Amino acid sequence: MEDKLSFEYAPAPESRAVVSIKPKYGHFIGGKFVAGTKHFPTINPATEETLSAIALGSKSDVDAAVKSARKAYVTTWSKMSGKERGKYLFRIARIMQERAREFAVLETLDNGKPIRESRDVDVPLAAAHFFYHAGWADKLEFAGLGTSTKPHGVAGQIIPWNFPLLMLAWKVAPALAAGNTVVLKPAETTSLTALLFAEVCQQAELPAGVVNIVTGDGSTGALIVNHPGIDKIAFTGSTEVGKIIARAVAPTKKSITLELGGKAANIVFEDAAIDEAVEGIVNGIFFNQGHVCCAGSRLLLQENVAEEVLSKLKTRMAKIRVGDPMDKNTDLGAINSHEQLLKIRELSAAGDLEGAERWSAPCELPGKGFWFAPTIFTGVTQSHRIAREEIFGPVLSVLTFRTPQEGIDKANNTPFGLSAGIWSEKGSKVLWASRQLRAGVIWANTFNKFDPTSPFGGYKESGWGREGGRHGLSAYLKGVSHE
Amino acid sequence: MNFYGLVDGTEASLKKYLGALSGVDQVGADARAAMLATRSIKTTSKRWAIDTAITMVDLTTLEGADTPGKVKALCTKAVRPDPTDSTVPSVGAVCVYNDMVSIARTHLDLIGGQHVGVAAVSTAFPSGRASMAVKIQDTQDAIDAGASEIDMVIDRGAFLQGRYIEVFDEIVKIREICGTKAHLKVIFETGELVTYDNVRKASFLAMAAGAHFIKTSTGKVAPAATAPVVLVMLEAVRDFYSMTNVRIGVKPAGGIRNTKDAIKQLVLVNETAGPEWLTPSLFRIGASALLNDLLMQRMKMDDGYYASPQYVTID
Numbered sequence: 001m002e003d004k005l006s007f008e009y010a011p012a013p014e015s016r017a018v019v020s021i022k023p024k025y026g027h028f029i030g031g032k033f034v035a036g037t038k039h040f041p042t043i044n045p046a047t048e049e050t051l052s053a054i055a056l057g058s059k060s061d062v063d064a065a066v067k068s069a070r071k072a073y074v075t076t077w078s079k080m081s082g083k084e085r086g087k088y089l090f091r092i093a094r095i096m097q098e099r100a101r102e103f104a105v106l107e108t109l110d111n112g113k114p115i116r117e118s119r120d121v122d123v124p125l126a127a128a129h130f131f132y133h134a135g136w137a138d139k140l141e142f143a144g145l146g147t148s149t150k151p152h153g154v155a156g157q158i159i160p161w162n163f164p165l166l167m168l169a170w171k172v173a174p175a176l177a178a179g180n181t182v183v184l185k186p187a188e189t190t191s192l193t194a195l196l197f198a199e200v201c202q203q204a205e206l207p208a209g210v211v212n213i214v215t216g217d218g219s220t221g222a223l224i225v226n227h228p229g230i231d232k233i234a235f236t237g238s239t240e241v242g243k244i245i246a247r248a249v250a251p252t253k254k255s256i257t258l259e260l261g262g263k264a265a266n267i268v269f270e271d272a273a274i275d276e277a278v279e280g281i282v283n284g285i286f287f288n289q290g291h292v293c294c295a296g297s298r299l300l301l302q303e304n305v306a307e308e309v310l311s312k313l314k315t316r317m318a319k320i321r322v323g324d325p326m327d328k329n330t331d332l333g334a335i336n337s338h339e340q341l342l343k344i345r346e347l348s349a350a351g352d353l354e355g356a357e358r359w360s361a362p363c364e365l366p367g368k369g370f371w372f373a374p375t376i377f378t379g380v381t382q383s384h385r386i387a388r389e390e391i392f393g394p395v396l397s398v399l400t401f402r403t404p405q406e407g408i409d410k411a412n413n414t415p416f417g418l419s420a421g422i423w424s425e426k427g428s429k430v431l432w433a434s435r436q437l438r439a440g441v442i443w444a445n446t447f448n449k450f451d452p453t454s455p456f457g458g459y460k461e462s463g464w465g466r467e468g469g470r471h472g473l474s475a476y477l478k479g480v481s482h483e
Numbered sequence: 484m485n486f487y488g489l490v491d492g493t494e495a496s497l498k499k500y501l502g503a504l505s506g507v508d509q510v511g512a513d514a515r516a517a518m519l520a521t522r523s524i525k526t527t528s529k530r531w532a533i534d535t536a537i538t539m540v541d542l543t544t545l546e547g548a549d550t551p552g553k554v555k556a557l558c559t560k561a562v563r564p565d566p567t568d569s570t571v572p573s574v575g576a577v578c579v580y581n582d583m584v585s586i587a588r589t590h591l592d593l594i595g596g597q598h599v600g601v602a603a604v605s606t607a608f609p610s611g612r613a614s615m616a617v618k619i620q621d622t623q624d625a626i627d628a629g630a631s632e633i634d635m636v637i638d639r640g641a642f643l644q645g646r647y648i649e650v651f652d653e654i655v656k657i658r659e660i661c662g663t664k665a666h667l668k669v670i671f672e673t674g675e676l677v678t679y680d681n682v683r684k685a686s687f688l689a690m691a692a693g694a695h696f697i698k699t700s701t702g703k704v705a706p707a708a709t710a711p712v713v714l715v716m717l718e719a720v721r722d723f724y725s726m727t728n729v730r731i732g733v734k735p736a737g738g739i740r741n742t743k744d745a746i747k748q749l750v751l752v753n754e755t756a757g758p759e760w761l762t763p764s765l766f767r768i769g770a771s772a773l774l775n776d777l778l779m780q781r782m783k784m785d786d787g788y789y790a791s792p793q794y795v796t797i798d
Contacts, residue, residue, distance in 0.1 A: 007532065007753040007761055012523035116521060275718050276511030311725075319754050328523040425506040445508050 009321075012328040014115045019106045021192065024053040027061050027215060028198035030068035031208025036061065040217070042191060045112035046325050046334035046369040054191045057216030059223055062183070065212035066229040069154040069181040072209030077181050078151065080207075082138035089134030089176060091204040096127040099200065103193055107165055108325045110192040112334030112370070113288055115326050125450055126169035129468075132452035133177035136473055140178065145474050146481035151179035152255055153231035155476065156224040158245075159194075160237045161187035161336050162291040162392075168194055170467045171234050172211060173452075178476035180232065181210045185224055187237075188217040189337050222248075230254060232476070236293070239390075239416075239461050246464075257465030257475045259293065259457060261390040262418030264439065265411030266296030266447060269404065270305050272423035276445065278312045281396070284421060284447035286320060286332055286374050290394040291340075293462075294419035296447050298387060299376075299398045300407050306400050310378065317361040320374050324366070332394060335370040344372050344393035351377045351386040356397070382413055390416070404429065408436040417459030421447045440466070487727045489691045492655075494648040497688070501647060504687055507679035507715055516710035522750045529746065533781050535761060536745040537564060540574040540777075541602055541734065541769045545609075545702065554583045555590045556798040562596035565778050566796065574774065575763040576600035576632055580608075581625045588629035602632035602668070606657060609672070609701035611636040615653065622660045633661050634668045634698060634734075637685065639675045647688060654692035668696035668734055668767075673712045674704040682712055686719035696732035702769060707737025710747060717755035730759065736769025742780040745773055 026035040036055020043050050055061075077085070096103065103126075104118040113122070141147045155175045159167040164186055175182050186194035194213050201211050214220060218241070225233055225248050235245050236259040249256045266284045268277050284296025301309050325333035335341045352358055356377040365371040372393055380387050380397040387397050401407035411420055419441040422433045430444045440457045443449060450456070455471035457463050465475045474480045490496040524532055542561045544553060557577055565571040576599060579587050587601045603625035607613035613621075622633055635657050641649045654669055661667045669689040673682050689697050697716055700707035713735045720731045733756070739745055745768060752760045760766050775795045782790050 006758045007535075007749060008528055009522065009524060010526040010528040012525045120521070272505065273508035273511065274505040276508035276515070279511055279515050315721075328521070425508070445511065446514075 009329050011324070013324065013326050014105060014108070014328055016105055016109065016326065018102050019109070021052050021106070025191070025195050025215065026055050027057060027065065028195065028201070028211070028213040029061070029065045030212070031202065031206075033198070034064075036215070040188070042110060042189060044109050044369075045189075045336050046366070048368050051109060052192065054188070054215045057185065057214035057220035057223070061214050062220065062223040062227060065183045065214045066154060066227050068209035069183050069212050070229055072207055073153055073181040076207045077210050078179055082140060082179075085176065085179065086134045086137030088204055088206050089130050089137060089173065092200055092206070093127045093130035093134060095200045095203055096123070096130065099196075100124070100127070103165055103196060105326075106196055107193050108333070111161065111164060111190050112325050112336050114330040114333045115328055116330065117288060122163055122166045125452070126166045129166075129169040129173045129452045133173035133473070137177040140473070140477070143470050143473055145470065145477060146479060149477040149479045151476065152478055153180060154229060155180045155182045155232040155234060156227065156230040157182055157184040157234045158221045158224060158237065159184065159186055161190040162288060162293070164190035165193040165197065167236050168197055170236075174467070174473050175234075175476050176210065178473060180476055183212045183214060183224060183230065185214050185216060185221055188215075191215045225249065232256070234475070235259070242463070255475075255478065257467070258463045259467060260418075260461060260463045261416060262293050262295065262458065262462050263298055263388065263390055263414050263416045264294055264296050264419040264421065265298045265300050265414075265437075266421035267300045267407050267411055267423065267433065268302060268305065268309055269407070269422070269424040269426075269429060270302045271426050271429070272305070273425055273445070274305065274309060274312060277423040278309065278316050280421060280423060280445070280447045281313055282316055282320070285396040286394050287448050289332055289335055289372075291336060291392055292448065294441060294448065296419070296421050297391060297396060298411075299396055300410055301398060301400050302407065303400045303402050310398065313376065314359065317374050317376070320361055320363070322361075322363045322365065322371070322373065332374060335372050335393060338370055340392065341370040341372060344391055344395060347386055347389060347391045348375065348395055351380070351384065351397070354384045354386070356380045356384055356386060382410060388414065404433065408433060412436070412438050415461045418462035419443065486691050486693070487729065489726070497648055497651055500691065501684050501688060504683060507683050509679055512679050512711045512714055516714045516751070519714075519750050519754055520710060520747050524746050524750065530781075530784055532746045532749050533742060533777050533784070534572060536742070536749060536768065537774065537777050538572045538575055538763045539766055539768050540774050541576045541578045541736070541767045542574045542774060543578040543702065543736070543769055543771050545578070545580060545604060549580060549583055551583070551586045553798070554579055554586050558587055558590045558596060558599070559594060560774070560796060560798055561599050562591065562594055564774055571778065571781065573599050575767050576602045578602040578604065578634065578769060580604060581621060581628070584625050584628035584630045600631040601629060602634050603628070603630035604634045604636075604701070606635040606653070608634070608636050609703040611638050612640075615656070618653065619656060619660060622657050626660065626664050630665055632666045632668060633657065634670055636670045636672060636701060637689070639672055642676065642681070642685060651688055651692045654689055654694060658693035666695040667693065668698045668732075669694040670698045670701055670736075672701055672704055673699045674706050679711065679715050682715045683719055686716050687723065690719070690723045690731050694731060696734050696767070698734040698736055698769065700737040702737040705738065708735030708739055710751060713748060713751055714755055717751060717760070720760070721756045730765055732765040732767065733760070734767040734769055739768055739770050740772045741776040745777065
């Protein structure tokens with residue numbers, strides 16, 4: 001046999017034959033695909049190949065979608081029993097499972113995330129959200145939200161590009177279960193799985209107009225936010241845009257939920273299980289290329305274990321497989337867009353300039369597409385920009401603390417409050433820390449775990465309201481009384 | 484012995500050394516092992532993995548019914564696993580009971596298998612329930628008979644009672660007997676130690692005491708070489724290397740029956756301890772049925788179809 005030491009994994013690409021991408025797409029309004037007027041390209045960020053042309057939603061498109069949603073709400077969906085609504089949701093969930101490979105491949109092509117993640121995380125979780133909410137549709141009065149709740153009517157939903165299908169599921173499933181109809185706008189760089197979801201709605205014979213999808217950019221989103229025919233706005237995206245939306249909605253009667261940015265602290269105490277903590281740090285910041293609002297982007301290490309953790313973290317980071325997202329062995333895929341890559345570079349350069357020490361995993365980046373090697377900055381302090389601003393990429397800022405209280409104080413010293421992580425084998429410390437942390441989701445000895453039964457949402461500038469669980473359901477109902 | 488400067492042989496120093504180890508989070512270790520099990524190993528890398536795995540097999544027979552004839556057949560298979568294909572490498576060693584060692588060694592030498600080791604299970608295998616004098620004699624017998632590798636069991640009772648120093652002293656004594664004649668593999672019987680914290684503790688204890696290899700199981704207790712247990716042991720040898728600059732080997736044994744399982748083990752090695760461990764001198768797989776599945780998969784890769792099981796020899 002050959003005398004070679006290294007175990008090179010041969011390419012193991014997932015086949016893209018399972019998807020057929022049309023050269024051009026329109027909107028999905030009133031149960032039908034309707035042609036758009038202006039179009040913009042959507043590309044594969046791993047190769048810069050143009051995948052298709054996406055319609056830019058105009059005022060008349062949004063008007064038509066809202067009109068269709070209103071009609072469906074008044075004539076069909078609000079009159080239908082919860083049991084019947086639930087049947088549609090179950091049907092959608094099952095079809096999503098049946099077409100899981102198609103969704104996973106399309107998501108990876110359009111978004112740049114590794115097929116392992118779209119296959120094992122995004123798509124199964126999206127289906128799980130429909131299954132979970134399907135069960136609530138006929139049990140709303142038993143959800144502990146009061147017995148006289150009503151749907152809002154038409155919900156306008158604007159979702160981000162980091163988990164395109166999953167964020168669609170987080171928005172659409174509870175809205176439909178509660179009896180609302182929706183107008184949804186996917187992010188401009190990642191519309192394809194939402195358009196495939198429109199096909200699933202047709203396949204499930206969902207009544208026309210219950211789900212409407214208008215593609216486009218921020219201007220289309222603004223049309224939805226400001227549309228007088230919409231009763232509720234749900235937005236997931238940056239804090240910056242969230243503030244604009246909050247201002248726009250404030251003088252109206254619209255109800256609103258916002259899932260915004262984060263700068264989560266991942267706190268490793270001296271008594272942590274170090275190897276698993278290192279895995280959790282990697283999963284916290286490098287999962288989905290760090291394009292995760294709840295990413296553990298600020299690592300807080302207790303000083304007496306900092307050196308050991310950092311040394312193990314670097315060893316582990318050198319094993320991260322960066323490259324072709326369609327390869328089943330890839331751990332870190334492409335940055336979603338050129339624009340995002342520039343933002344990551346800009347903030348990383350700020351880290352250099354402010355005197356933090358940069359270390360990137362030694363890995364070869366593909367020549368085409370948008371790539372950023374997994375990177376950590378050590379010697380970061382609270383006053384560095386990279387400790388305060390959301391980078392939304394595979395870049396980790398490492399800070400240290402001396403006592404548990406100092407760790408908590410640094411963790412909370414941020415305008416954000418979406419998530420936090422605690423690593424300790426000592427149960428009493430975990431409970432103590434979780435009570436001090438001002439964040440919506442707190443993981444103990446794990447990170448980036450999601451479940452439809454668990455509410456998700458932020459404190460402070462990370463958002464308003466919750467998604468998932470009974471709390472998330474309440475956002476799509478009015479007249480809620482918390483019993 | 485200076486135990487790499489990690490302990491001085493006293494109970495107090497051993498307690499301090501083991502007490503400084505960080506814990507293992509079971510959920511996290513399980514998740515990491517499950518993630519690594521999703522690696523897709525195809526074409527050239529699969530072929531490389533199959534041949535590498537063959538060289539790492541400790542081809543084993545540990546039955547009350549073992550006879551010289553059975554052991555000789557095993558040795559023949561070990562040297563030339565596929566009589567029709569000379570490109571198939573020999574396995575790492577044969578693993579037998581004490582009284583079969585000289586038969587195995589003599590037969591291997593007779594058929595050109597000088598490069599194949601003979602491993603003897605020792606210290607009142609599999610339970611370890613005997614006096615130290617018997618354990619010493621057991622080991623000495625095996626070495627006198629020509630064993631090049633000693634697979635000893637630890638006293639799990641003592642370990643679970645927290646009498647770590649006794650476990651440590653036993654390993655030290657057996658290592659002394661091995662001297663330069665035999666490599667020492669220390670079997671934990673992880674199915675009896677149960678927790679990953681115990682596996683980690685046993686790993687560091689055995690390495691400081693002088694083990695050349697740490698081994699999961701006897702093959703007589705289930706569960707045996709589960710992926711997370713092997714992961715924890717690979718992390719231990721990796722960390723021990725960074726502490727001492729000495730590489731200790733790992734041997735999963737029990738429950739690894741097919742090529743898929745074996746390749747998963749190699750992936751664990753590659754991404755945990757590192758590619759330096761992908762050699763039979765640092766990684767072995769204790770198995771009996773595995774070898775034939777590796778041969779079947781190898782034939783399939785060459786021919787493009789699965790052959791009848793009759794094309795591989797049963798022993």
